[in-house]
Amino acid sequence: MLSFENVGLSYGTGPETLRDLNFAIEPNSFQFLTGPSGAGKTSLLKLFLLALKPTRGKIILFGRDSATLSKDEITQIRRRIGVVFQDFRLLDHLTLYENVALPLRVLGQEEATYRSEVFELLRWVGLFERKYSFPTVLSGGEKQRAAIARALIARPEVLLADEPTGNVDPTLARRLLRLFVELHKSGTSVVIATHDLNLMDQFDSARRFVLADGRLHVFE
Secondary structure, three states: OEEEEEEEEEOOOOOEEEEEEEEEEOOOOEEEEEOOOOOOHHHHHHHHOOOOOOOEEEEEEOOEEHHHOOHHHHHHHHOOEEEEOOOOOOOOOOOHHHHHHHHHHHOOOOHHHHHHHHHHHHHHOOOHHHOOOOHHHOOHHHHHHHHHHHHHOOOOOEEEEEOOOOOOOHHHHHHHHHHHHHHHHOOOEEEEEOOOHHHHHOOOOOEEEEEEOOEEEEEO
16 A cells, blocks of 8 residues: 655765655555654654655555656545644634535535534544634644544545644544554555553554664564
């Protein structure tokens, strides 16, 4: 589904932030990405999403060499990937319901085909009663859950989540992890970047990718 071959990344003329990355994300797999602050976890997720281009090496995504893709093809591939960013990226002029439904609206789907699904997902993340609220009145934890719901609504083939439980309490963190596990069981590959060792220990069968000193170490 996704592979890195001798990938390196540097910013400007500086030294490589990430180097010699060789690994693969298989279909229907689950992995945690961890490492110290500043190790490059967010940069790695941006490479997954093709939001950054590698300085060297090759990234293969869904069987395509990313270097050969046009802008339109990159857009099409990104629609197969759900992303939860740390800064949420909710649109303040849209209600919570509208924010979560936005990926389906962009795809041209009629509201009647997804309304009940959006409601069900909002129930799952504990936000059904807030469905017509605007992001400006939501807490950080509520925004986090809304961002997760939006990332999941289009049933992505791959989910990339950057610290998805960073703004919620431990009980809700466990509930969200169960949601990710169920998504994985349905066929989605999941990559969760996190510092939360307790969270990772709850799903110890997942692979762990550890970034340190610019290199990636894989623990099965």
